[in-house]
Amino acid sequence: MTTNTISREPHGDSLPKPAWIRVKLPAGETCAQLKALIHSKSLHTVCEAARCPNMAECWGCGTATFMILGDVCTRDCRFCAVKHGPVDTPVNASFEPLQVAQAVASMGLRHAVITSVTRDDLADGGAAVFAETVRRVREHAPACTVELLVPDFQGNDAALTTVLEACPEILGHNLETVPRLYPIARPQADYQRSLRLLQSAKSIDPDVATKSGIMVGLGETWEEVLTVMCDLRRMNCDILTIGQYLSPSKAHVRVQRYYTPAEFATLKRIGRRTGFSHVESGPLVRSSYHAESQARKSIIAKHRGEECII
Numbered sequence: 014m015t016t017n018t019i020s021r022e023p024h025g026d027s028l029p030k031p032a033w034i035r036v037k038l039p040a041g042e043t044c045a046q047l048k049a050l051i052h053s054k055s056l057h058t059v060c061e062a063a064r065c066p067n068m069a070e071c072w073g074c075g076t077a078t079f080m081i082l083g084d085v086c087t088r089d090c091r092f093c094a095v096k097h098g099p100v101d102t103p104v105n106a107s108f109e110p111l112q113v114a115q116a117v118a119s120m121g122l123r124h125a126v127i128t129s130v131t132r133d134d135l136a137d138g139g140a141a142v143f144a145e146t147v148r149r150v151r152e153h154a155p156a157c158t159v160e161l162l163v164p165d166f167q168g169n170d171a172a173l174t175t176v177l178e179a180c181p182e183i184l185g186h187n188l189e190t191v192p193r194l195y196p197i198a199r200p201q202a203d204y205q206r207s208l209r210l211l212q213s214a215k216s217i218d219p220d221v222a223t224k225s226g227i228m229v230g231l232g233e234t235w236e237e238v239l240t241v242m243c244d245l246r247r248m249n250c251d252i253l254t255i256g257q258y259l260s261p262s263k264a265h266v267r268v269q270r271y272y273t274p275a276e277f278a279t280l281k282r283i284g285r286r287t288g289f290s291h292v293e294s295g296p297l298v299r300s301s302y303h304a305e306s307q308a309r310k311s312i313i314a315k316h317r318g319e320e321c322i323i
Contacts, residue, residue: 094261114149128162140172147179226254256298
C-alpha cells in the first residue's frame with residue numbers, strides 16, 4: 014500500500030475531502046466561556062493556532078492545549094498553521110506559567126496539556142519556562158496530571174533534564190512524518206535527533222510516560238509508517254497518535270491521500286501489537302486528542318508521591 018511522492022511545491026489540497034473528514038466549528042456556552050478565560054489571561058492555545066479539527070469537541074468538553082513561549086515559531090514547517098518568523102518578544106518566565114496554572118485551576122482540569130512554539134532563539138529552547146509551568150500547575154491544581162508536548166531543544170539534553178526535573182507525567186515529542194519526508198515537511202528538524210530525545214527522556218526519568226505522534230497522507234508509504242512505529246518502540250515510547258494530515262492553506266504542502274477509517278483501525282491494531290501501551294489512531298486524531306483518557310489508561314498506576322494525587 015503506497016502513496017505518491019510528496020510535491021516539493023505547495024499547492025493546497027487538490028483532493029476532495031471524503032465523507033469521514035467532517036470538522037465542526039467551535040460553538041456553545043462552554044466553548045465561549047473557555048475562549049473568554051484563555052483570552053482574558055493573554056494565553057494561546059495550539060487548538061486555535063494550529064487550526065485543530067477537534068477544537069469544537071475538545072472545547073465543548075472544557076479541554077484545551079495551552080501553548081507557551083508566545084505564538085510565533087522560529088521554524089517554518091511546511092505542514093503547520095502556527096505563525097513563524099523572527100521572534101523579538103522576550104520571554105516572561107513567570108507570567109505565562111502563572112496564567113496557565115490559574116486557567117487550569119479555574120477550569121477544574123484533571124489533566125493539563127501544555128505545548129509551545131519552537132524557540133531556537135533561546136539558549137535552553139524554553140525548557141525553564143516549561144518546568145516553571147509544571148511547578149505552577151502543581152501549586153494551583155495539585156490533583157491535576159500534566160502532559161508536555163515539547164520541541165526537540167536542538168538536541169540539548171541539559172534542557173530536557175530541566176523539563177523532566179519538574180516531573181510531568183507524560184513527555185511528548187512528535188516525529189510528525191517519516192524520515193524521507195523531513196526535508197520537505199520539517200526542513201529544520203532531524204528525525205534521528207527527535208528519536209534520541211524520546212530515548213533520552215526515558216534514560217533521565219524511567220518513570221515518565223513518553224508519547225509521539227505522526228501524520229499520514231503526506232506521501233509516505235505504508236511500510237515507512239510501520240518502520241516509524243518500530244523506531245519509536247526501540248526508544249521505549251509508550252503512547253502513539255496517528256492522524257490524517259490536512260493542509261491548512263494553499264501555502265502548505267498538499268494532501269497526497271486520505272486514509273480510510275479502516276486503515277486507521279489497522280494501524281491501531283498494529284501499533285498495539287508493536288508494544289505501545291496506547292494507540293490513538295483516526296482521521297481527526299491530533300497529539301492531545303483524548304489526552305486525558307490516554308493518561309488514565311497509561312499512567313494511573315504510576316503515582317509520583319504525594320505531590321501528584323490521581
